[in-house]
Amino acid sequence: MAEITAALVKELREKTGAGMMDCKKALNEVQGDIEKAIDWLRTKGLSAASKKAGRVAAEGLVGVAANGTSGAAIEVNAETDFVGRNEQFQKFVTAASKLALENGGDLAKVAAAPFPGTGRDVQGELTNLIATIGENMSLRRAASLSVSDGVVVAYTHNAVAPDLGKIGVLVALESTGDKAKLAALGKQFAMHVAATNPQSLTVAELDPTVIERERAVLAEKAGQSGKTGDIIAKMVEGGLRKFHQEVVLLEQAFVMDGKTKISKVVEDAAKQVGAPVRLAGYLRFALGEGIEKKAEDFAAEVAAQLKK
The missing domain is CATH 1.20.5 (Single alpha-helices involved in coiled-coils or other helix-helix interfaces)
Known part of the structure; x- marks a missing residue:
């Protein structure tokens, strides 16, 4: 049997856009012949993903996950908002957000992590999903927050499913106080962040x-x-x-009453939770922000199809 090297797998992956595990399997099936491996992937519908890679993916979902003192968010993009309502896609983003939590929000580690129950890594599973659903998709970004003592609260605005939506927020509160009360306060702050989209936590951190x-x-x-x-x-x-x-988040008026500064709300929270509270950080992912969406010309698209 021919030796399946990492370089060979990499070459096949670059040519087809298929996942690493799928490329390795294809090469094993055809004894390392890269052209036959390409055909093998085509018969499985896995190389079709590469043809979609140039299409703008600005829709999709933001997923969040939290576990006590840590939380993570991930954005997975697709071409249309219909995919955000697809159950397969939702399950993928949910699993990816949990893997983002496990991997400290490191996107490269998430992409290379084994996807549960498939024998593929996350990127390979996404490639498989692209071939199945028929749209370009991408793992765009991931990040995490943590505190040594306190809570990290996750919130999604206008959620389409638990912990999935178009805006995902994490808020980290550091305190030795009552965790349940901290979590309730953290959710209010997360809703505030979703609504106001602050540019920084403090004045000193403003660009x-x-x-x-x-x-x-x-x-x-x-x-x-x-x-x-x-x-x-x-x-x-x-x-x-x-x-x-x-x-600036700590300088903003709290949306719950429209007048009290967030910094004052944090200070006053010590009485509620039984210990000083520090707003240690926040994270806000809005789906597609910063992606330049291509304006569709339907007439031109039809004309282009007729020329084929």
Whole structure:
């Protein structure tokens, strides 16, 4: 029997887009002949996935998972929102989110992890799903949060199934206090994050380029007022404080009452849970954010099909 090397498997994977385990199996079936392996994969419908790889995948689902002091989120993209309602796809994202939790939100490790009950890795199972459903799909991103003592709460906005939706949020609260009360507070904070989409946890963590851009806009507006230089400087600083209240989580007004700062809510929570509380971090994944969606021209698409 021909030796099936890692390089041979890699070459077949690059040519077909099939999963690693499927490529290895194909090569074993045909004694290492790569052309025959390509045909073998085609007969199984597994190489078809590579033909779909160029199509924009901006839909899909965000999955979240949490287990006490740690949590993870993953985004798996597809071409249409119909796939998000597909039970097979939902089961895949649920399993992938649990594997993201096990692997500390490392996407490469998730992709290479064994997918339960299939004999394939996660990427291979996704390739198999692409061939089955007929749409391009991708593992886009994953991340995790953890605390040494406290809770990490997971929340999905407008969930289509448990822990699956178009917006996934994790909130980490550090405290030795009552865990059930912490979890209830964490869920409220997660709902707040889903609604307000803060850009950072603290003012210090806000991207300096964002601050400078805002400062420049404020200075331009203030300069048009005709005020003196010191008054303009005060106007700019006042505008920046207002900006912080809009985009920094701890500076925002809590959506539950519309007035109390999140930082004050965290401080006051110590009385409820029996110990000081620190909002250690948050994570918000919105499906498809940052992906440039291609505008579809139906007439052009039909014309292109007629030319084939």
